[in-house]
Amino acid sequence: LAKTTQPISMDSYEGQEVNITCSHNNIATNDYITWYQQFPSQGPRFIIQGYKTKVTNEVASLFIPADRKSSTLSLPRVSLSDTAVYYCLVGDPYSGAGSYQLTFGKGTKLSVIP
Amino acid sequence: DGGITQSPKYLFRKEGQNVTLSCEQNLNHDAMYWYRQDPGQGLRLIYYSQIVNDFQKGDIAEGYSVSREKKESFPLTVTSAQKNPTAFYLCASSRDRVDNEQFFGPGTRLTVL
Numbered sequence: 430l431a432k433t434t435q436p437i438s439m440d441s442y443e444g445q446e447v448n449i450t451c452s453h454n455n456i457a458t459n460d461y462i463t464w465y466q467q468f469p470s471q472g473p474r475f476i477i478q479g480y481k482t483k484v485t486n487e488v489a490s491l492f493i494p495a496d497r498k499s500s501t502l503s504l505p506r507v508s509l510s511d512t513a514v515y516y517c518l519v520g521d522p523y524s525g526a527g528s529y530q531l532t533f534g535k536g537t538k539l540s541v542i543p
Numbered sequence: 544d545g546g547i548t549q550s551p552k553y554l555f556r557k558e559g560q561n562v563t564l565s566c567e568q569n570l571n572h573d574a575m576y577w578y579r580q581d582p583g584q585g586l587r588l589i590y591y592s593q594i595v596n597d598f599q600k601g602d603i604a605e606g607y608s609v610s611r612e613k614k615e616s617f618p619l620t621v622t623s624a625q626k627n628p629t630a631f632y633l634c635a636s637s638r639d640r641v642d643n644e645q646f647f648g649p650g651t652r653l654t655v656l
Contacts, residue, residue, distance in 0.1 A: 463644075470631070470650065470652070471647075471649060471650065472547075472633045472634075472635065472647025472648055472649060472650055473586070473633075473645075473647050474647065475644045475645065475646070478644070516585065531645075532585075532588075533578070533585040533586035533587075534585045535583070535584060535585045536585060
C-alpha cells in the first residue's frame with residue numbers, strides 16, 4: 430500500500446485559501462487519491478477524489494502533478510467551520526480489495542483563526 | 544433520510560464484560576466497516592464486510608467479533624479479550640467493495656472502567 434505523508438498541523442486565517450499537501454512517493458499506477466475531513470467526535474466525511482491533473486467540486490479542489498507523487502487539497506476562503514482534521518488516502522478502488530485497503534493516518538489538523 | 548446510525552453515542556462498561564455496538568445503514572450499501580480511533584490518532588480498521596454473511600479481519604481484529612446477517616446491520620462485539628477497549632468506534636459503509644467513498648456513522652465512545 431502506498432504510504433502517505435502530511436503535515437501534522439496547519440494554521441490559517443479566515444478568508445484565506447488553504448493548501449494541504451500530501452506526499453505519496455510509491456503510489457501505484459492504478460491508485461486514486463482521496464481526501465476526507467473529520468470534525469472532533471464525528472466520523473470522517475468524503476471531500477474529493479482524483480487520479481490525475483485537477484478535480485474540483487463545490488467544496489474543494491485537488492491538484493495532482495504529472496508524476497502523481499504528491500497531491501494538494503485546496504480549500505478556498507476557509508471559515509472557522511473548516512477547522513478539522515484532513516486525511517489523505519491512496520488506494521486502488523478496482524483491485525478487488527476496494528475501500529478496506531484505505532489507511533487513515535494521523536492526518537493534518539487545520540486550525541482556522543478569526 | 545439515508546444514512547448510518549450508531550448506538551449508543553456513549554457507552555460505559557466494567558472491565559471483563561463483553562459489549563455490542565450497533566451499526567445500521569439504510570443506504571443499500573453492500574460493504575460495511577468498523578474502525579477504532581484513539582485520541583490524536585488516525586483510524587484503524589477492525590473488521591470489514593463486503594456482502595451479507597461474509598466478513599474479514601482488518602488490522603486490529605484481536606479481541607473483537609462481528610456478524611453480518613442482514614445487509615443493513617453490522618454489529619461489533621468488544622470482548623473481554625480486548626486489552627485496551629476504551630476508544631472511539633466508527634462504523635462506515637460504501638456502495639460496494641470497489642467504491643472508495645465511505646459514509647461514516649456518528650461513532651460510539653466506549654469507556655471501560
